Amino acid sequence: MLKKLLLLSVILFCSATSYAQQNIHITGTVKSFEGLPLDLVNVSVKDNPGGSITNQEGEFTLKIKTPWPLGLVFSRIGYQQQELTLDSAAATKPLVIVLSAKSESLETVDVKARRQSEQNFTAIDSKLSTTLPDATGGGIEALVKTQMGVSSNNELSSQYRVRGGNFDENLVYVNDIEIYRPMLIRAGQQEGLSFVNPEMVSDVQFSAGGFDARYGDKMSSVLDITYKQPTHFAGSASASLLGANAHVEGTDRSQKFTHITGLRYKTNKYLVSSTDVSGDYRPAFFDLQSYLTYQITDKWRLGFLGNVSRNQYNFKPVDRETSFGTINEAKKLKIYFEGQEKDEFLTGFAAGTIDFMPNSLHHYKLTVSGYRTSEDENYDILGQYWLQELEGEDGQISDAERIATGIGVGSYLEHARNYLFGAISNVALRGAHRWGDNNMEWEVKYQHERFSDIINEWEMRDSADFNIPINPDKLELIYAYNAENDISSNRYTAFVQEKRRFELPRSRMDVSLGVRGNYWDFNGELLISPRLGISLTPEWERDFRFRFSTGLYYQSPFYKEYRSQGGGINYNIKAQESIHFVGGMDYYFTRGERPFKLSTELYYKKMKNLIPYQIDNVRIRYSAKNNAEGYVAGIDMKINGEFVKGVESWATLSLMRTEEDLKDDSYKDGQTGQKISPGYIPRPSDQRMNFSLMFQDYFRNNPSFKVNLNFLYGTGLPFGPPRSERYKAINRMPAYRRVDIGFSKEITGTQLNPNVTAGTFKNIWIGLEVFNLFNINNTISYFWVSDVSNRQYAVPNYLTSRRINLKLVTRF
Secondary structure (H helix, E strand, C coil), rough: HHHHHHHHHHHHHHHHHHHHCCCEEEEEEECCCCCCCCCCCCEEEEECCEEEECCCCEEEEEECCCCCCCEEEECCEEEECCCEHHHCCCCHCEEEEEEEECCCCCCCCCEEEECCCCCCCCCCHHHHHHHCCCCCCCHHHHHCCCCCCCEEECCCCCCEEEEEHHHHHHEEEEECEECCCCCCCHHHHHHHCCEEEHHHHCCCCCCCCCCCCCCCCCCEEEEEEEEECCCEEEEEEEEEEEEEEEEEECCCCCCCCEEEEECCCCCHHHHCCCCCCCEEEEEEEEEEEEEEEEEECCCCCEEEEEEEEEEEEEEEEEEEEEEECCCCEEEEEEEEEEEEEEEEEEEEEEEEEEEEEEEEEEEEEEEEEEEEEEEEEEEEEEEEEEEECEEEECCCEECHHHHEEEEEEEEEEEEEEEEEEEEEEEEEEEEEEEEEEEEEEEEEEEEEEEEEEEEEEEEEEEEECEECCCCCCCCCCCCCEEEEEEEEEEEEEEEEEEEEEECCEEEEEEEEEEEEEEEEECCCCEEEEEEEEEEEECCCCCCEEEEEEEEEEEEECCCHHHHHCCCCCCCCCCCCCEEEEEEEEEEEEEEEEEEEEEEEEEEEEEEEEEEEEECCCCCCECCCCEEEEEEEEEEEEEEEEECCCCCEEEEEEEEEEEEEEEEECCCCCCCCCCCCCCCCCEECCCCCCEEEEEEEECCCCCCEEEEEEEEEEEECEEEEECCCHHHHCCECCCCCEEEEEEEEEEEEEECCCCCCCCCCCCCCEEEEEEEECCCCEEEEEEEECCCCCCCEEEEECCCCCCEEEEEEEEEC
């Protein structure tokens, strides 16, 4: 009997132990103090392996084996860490966890994967744009330039390249409406303000490729912006040596009507005066935007988004002095100018929306919008130049007193009277439906385009006492473009896509499948673009997420692409085609109780029907012919997290190669007469390596004093002689290297005195920014001159040098 009792006791003990170690399923939701769901919250088991991360709805699920009691730790960047101890009874009910924002949270940028709705998107918090040192004036694009796969080599421009594409291959949306930019801009100093006003933004999503069918017909990237719907009165104002901004937002007592309006003024006179060209710079850029909504009923809502922008660039150059070359072959170029340039770009945009939401599962949206642009480019500039060779002693460049005799002298005259009017109008109906874990979206859209322009542009050059090009019978110009065009066309687009979640053994999979159609009556081309995205989140001891996307991406030609350099129109132009293959991995981990994320993406794009182009500064001139095919291949890596407790920083590294093969670029060898085909050559955007660093810090005992560092490095882009054959662009510019640093101090506000209730002003900040900290001469393009032997020299056009900017920001 005793043996039986002992045996029974052992069996019961083993059963109890087995029960204590069985799988435990714990579910819950994590919210902010304001009641908003928090995604990307790390949920870990204290002193044990295993854990989870909340999805976009703030939900999490844990499947673990551990005895009671159970300790859970909840942590997220910018929020107070919270620990919770559970017993077996508490674990059976769904948990609701509330995280409070950290008192030392520094209005940081929070970059994260959008884990559910978009597999290949990165979320960017727009708040950092006010503190990030940025020569363009604090735009969202400055944050985009630090993301994976993005490169830029011009601090005066808000434009960027993504994975081997050019500026025109990037989509920008505001509230689901595609945004356009002026087309005649030649240089960054003419560009002015970008469309997006960061003070009006509530959500920013960016994809560097492999995006869904709901986004349009371009080959590189998507920047998706959502503007705010305010819940209370607020505003801001700022002023600096680069301009001034102000915005106000609010709602009525019933909370049915909301409004937000932003006013911006910018002048980059202070920056461009640091370049080699001295003169009278008078740039002025003005922008006014407003977003209004009215909730008619619980099911109907009206919206309006309007924008007026005016960019004026007036410039009277006086002279220029540029030193270039090597220590052993140092050269100096002096130019004395006459004439002036007057440019004006006036754009307007308006969109009205009607939203119908019969219930929480269905949403319909009708959008009617229009964009207008009027662009004038006028200049007559005479330049008389003197090319000199500098003497040196012991390998050192000589000073002005030891300049050798001139090796080249000449003059040139540039003339332009270019006028462009463009109008784009469209109407779109969109629907969104949700059934459990399934989401479906669709849209049908009609767009009308009209462009009318007059081109009258030429250049004459007299070098070393003879005209170029040399012709004994007549006077010839370097180039001359003369044309008048008036083009109108219609586009019809539609898409449908479905997103579904599958719960697999020890993993979760999200699948996005869609197809997009585009018909353009200009060339009668019908395009069908299927796209697929998959993300897999396994329930491992370590937190990983795997992504893969592929699809067919057509870029139907826009006006600049089917208008040749001379102004002729190609009515047989076809869409450029690109097939994307993107695979990625995200690894979430903690170090010293601080969250981090390591991301890696491999990608390959196969392209055909490419339209070759040449680029000078920011102006892209297309050949207007589908006579090339090409590819892009590369890898992007990024690590971000709390390198300094409470604030997020990140670093990215991108390695990439892109080449194209022109079908009609063969030529005969001058000596043998043999036909030579150059084959694959680098594309103008072939920037092999890019590195960026965005770092934040603050004084531990004084979080009201902040430091922001922005570092960009990119290897040189290919270039060749102006208006030459593409295969001659085999030279490389020097690498782009730039460091900007900003210091800011809160004069008054809740961070300076966290226990004091904010008064009229929530806070007042004063900032000091140092642009181009190490005063590096970065090259953006080249000016070509000839010596007495008709030898050509590429004289670098340098960007801005070191500048100090003062800024005052207040919020109320």
